[in-house]
Amino acid sequence: MKAGLANTYDLKVPRYTSYPTAPHFDEAVDGARYGAWLGGIDPGTPLSLYFHIPFCAEMCWFCGCHTKIVKRYDPVAAYVETLLAEIDLVAAALPGRFAARHLHWGGGSPSMLTGADWRSIMDKLAARFDIAPGARVAVEIDPRTATEDYVKTLAGAGVNRASIGVQDFDADVQAAINRVQPFAVTERVVGWLRAHGIANLNMDLMYGLPHQTVPGVRRMADQAASLEPDRLALFGYAHVPWMKAHQKMIPEDALPDTPQRLSQFEAAAARLGDLGYVAIGLDHFALAGDDLAIALKEGRLRRNFQGYTTDTAPVLLGFGASAIGALPQGYVQNTAPLKDYRRGVERGEFPVARGIALTPEDRLRGEIIDRLMCGLAADLGAIGRRHGADPGHFAAELDALTPLADDGIVTVDGERVTVTAAGRPFTRLVAATFDAYLRKGTARHSKVV
Ligand SMILES: C[S@@+](CC[C@H](N)C(=O)[O-])C[C@H]1O[C@@H](n2cnc3c(N)ncnc32)[C@H](O)[C@@H]1O
Ligand code: SF4
Structure with a gap:
């Protein structure tokens, strides 16, 4: 199962020492x-x-x-x-x-x-x-x-x-x-x-x-x-x-x-x-x-x-x-x-x-990524409200997390995303779900694990 996960998620993502x-x-x-x-x-x-x-x-x-x-x-x-x-x-x-x-x-x-x-x-x-x-x-x-x-x-x-x-x-x-x-x-x-x-x-x-x-x-x-x-x-x-x-x-x-x-x-x-x-x-x-x-x-x-x-x-x-x-x-x-x-x-x-220069959206996503990278959990609703985001702002990201949840990397409870103990090595991948630049970017990063 673990080797399977490593192969499934053999991707390259940033280390998130900053966002963007x-x-x-x-x-x-x-x-x-x-x-x-x-x-x-x-x-x-x-x-x-x-x-x-x-x-x-x-x-x-x-x-x-x-x-x-x-x-x-x-x-x-x-x-x-x-x-x-x-x-x-x-x-x-x-x-x-x-x-x-x-x-x-x-x-x-x-x-x-x-x-x-x-x-x-x-x-x-x-x-x-x-x-x-x-x-x-x-x-x-x-x-x-x-x-x-x-x-x-x-x-x-x-x-x-x-x-x-x-x-x-x-x-x-x-x-x-x-x-x-x-x-x-x-x-x-x-x-x-x-x-x-x-x-x-x-x-x-x-x-x-x-x-x-x-x-x-x-x-x-x-x-x-x-x-x-x-x-x-x-x-x-x-x-x-x-x-x-x-x-x-x-x-x-x-x-x-x-x-x-x-x-x-x-x-x-x-x-x-x-x-x-x-x-x-x-x-x-x-x-x-x-x-x-x-x-x-x-x-x-x-x-x-x-x-x-x-x-x-x-x-x-x-x-x-x-x-x-x-x-x-x-x-x-x-x-x-x-x-x-x-x-x-x-x-x-x-x-x-x-x-x-940080935009309000950068600050919102940056806080979510920081919470995931540090505490391995983020309450999207609470953070979103603090930044004035509309409810449902992260609907697409929650959808994108479904396969990771199915594979036991995260649990999603309402709007609270938690990286599981087994998912810890994949934390960067969870954080990357919230990276709006990654989708449009061409930068090459290092392996997720
Ligand atoms: C600036 S060095 C530490 C101080 C000193 N230059 C030394 O190597 O003893 C920073 C650390 O980054 C890590 N590092 C360097 N290159 C890396 C790489 N390609 N991948 C992952 N970690 C790396 C190493 O663990 C290294 O100790
Ligand atoms: S070359 Fe070696 S000693 Fe110098 S920064 Fe890199 S890891 Fe450290």
């Missing part, structure tokens, strides 16, 4: 528009800040992130200068001084930055924003390049959460993805982080990678849990070689098929459940006492470009090449090519390439 999703952003939102949006933010609104560091020492063949391999530090140093100037530009466009509650550093690998550059960025932020007491400051870490000195620098800069890239501990899998990272390397970084007071730890794991098997991912879950992270992410490998040419290095004949992917997800998820982790949304797990698990219980769980979060700030400002921001008016994305990013900032302009 990034392939539907366009040039109608430019730097001038972004400037006006920034100027229109209500003073006193709490902010979240995201910083993108698009550099790595070596390319992992599976990587779907915006990153570039550098062998020297010069391009990173030049990038940091641009980042500092962009922080000034954005802060100057805001109507006053704002407090930041969540700061997240991603990439690429923020562990490519020197301690001195970390300090200069943190000094700039302190000069331009009020970093709220108790602010959550999270950094993505590649254990292969992090040193104990680096960890000390992070702790000194106020970092209190680290997200550690692992993927899998198996040597054959690591060889096939060009990411050799023995267990001891990850264990050592975990030890340094804890020793220097960065106690909140997330670990990124993946399934659907070449040579992964069901017993293998169970072992992976055991090894990850033995390091006692409070959170784990279990991402399905998104194989999109038409977008990421280096993924052509992945041996496609060693990739698990869709039913195998589903079995791997379920096996790893079940093992994590046995080990005391609560399932969060589509692909995250957390210990019961962790903020994410508490937010889920209290209905406060949210999803943004970094995945699941407790961050409820209405404004997320993205800094750096390719960074995405979410404002009450809509989404903006910076240009990705480093030279365009630098040129834009040097001219004193926001380096925005594209974005989208």
Whole structure:
């Protein structure tokens, strides 16, 4: 039955870290528009800040992130200068001084930055924003390049959460993805982080990678849990070689098929459940006492470009090449090519390439998709009424859910749609039913499972 479901729904749909999703952003939102949006933010609104560091020492063949391999530090140093100037530009466009509650550093690998550059960025932020007491400051870490000195620098800069890239501990899998990272390397970084007071730890794991098997991912879950992270992410490998040419290095004949992917997800998820982790949304797990698990219980769980979060700030400002921001008016994305990013900032302009202004219909559908992706349930009637939608607005979508209900993926009770426990791996498919852009779009996405 499950293999059947995986085959029936072997479709490609977005990951819904936003709605509308990034392939539907366009040039109608430019730097001038972004400037006006920034100027229109209500003073006193709490902010979240995201910083993108698009550099790595070596390319992992599976990587779907915006990153570039550098062998020297010069391009990173030049990038940091641009980042500092962009922080000034954005802060100057805001109507006053704002407090930041969540700061997240991603990439690429923020562990490519020197301690001195970390300090200069943190000094700039302190000069331009009020970093709220108790602010959550999270950094993505590649254990292969992090040193104990680096960890000390992070702790000194106020970092209190680290997200550690692992993927899998198996040597054959690591060889096939060009990411050799023995267990001891990850264990050592975990030890340094804890020793220097960065106690909140997330670990990124993946399934659907070449040579992964069901017993293998169970072992992976055991090894990850033995390091006692409070959170784990279990991402399905998104194989999109038409977008990421280096993924052509992945041996496609060693990739698990869709039913195998589903079995791997379920096996790893079940093992994590046995080990005391609560399932969060589509692909995250957390210990019961962790903020994410508490937010889920209290209905406060949210999803943004970094995945699941407790961050409820209405404004997320993205800094750096390719960074995405979410404002009450809509989404903006910076240009990705480093030279365009630098040129834009040097001219004193926001380096925005594209974005989208939200319509009332986008907000309505966005809330439904957010509820499905976070709480695995949405009350279409209640959400619709809040947005002023007519009764019956989603009649076509409810019809479209019938086969999914027949297959046990969702239950539909009046206008309340709930993803079943067995349907959890298909949550993106349920969310996609409410995506008005998907029907007209031509974007190619990754597999649903
Ligand atoms: C920016 S990386 C994490 C930090 C650091 N660069 C590292 O790899 O250790 C973000 C995470 O995205 C996930 N990821 C990257 N490419 C992916 C893909 N093609 N499909 C699914 N997940 C992917 C990986 O789990 C990775 O750890
Ligand atoms: S997975 Fe992380 S370390 Fe590997 S290339 Fe991508 S961003 Fe860099």
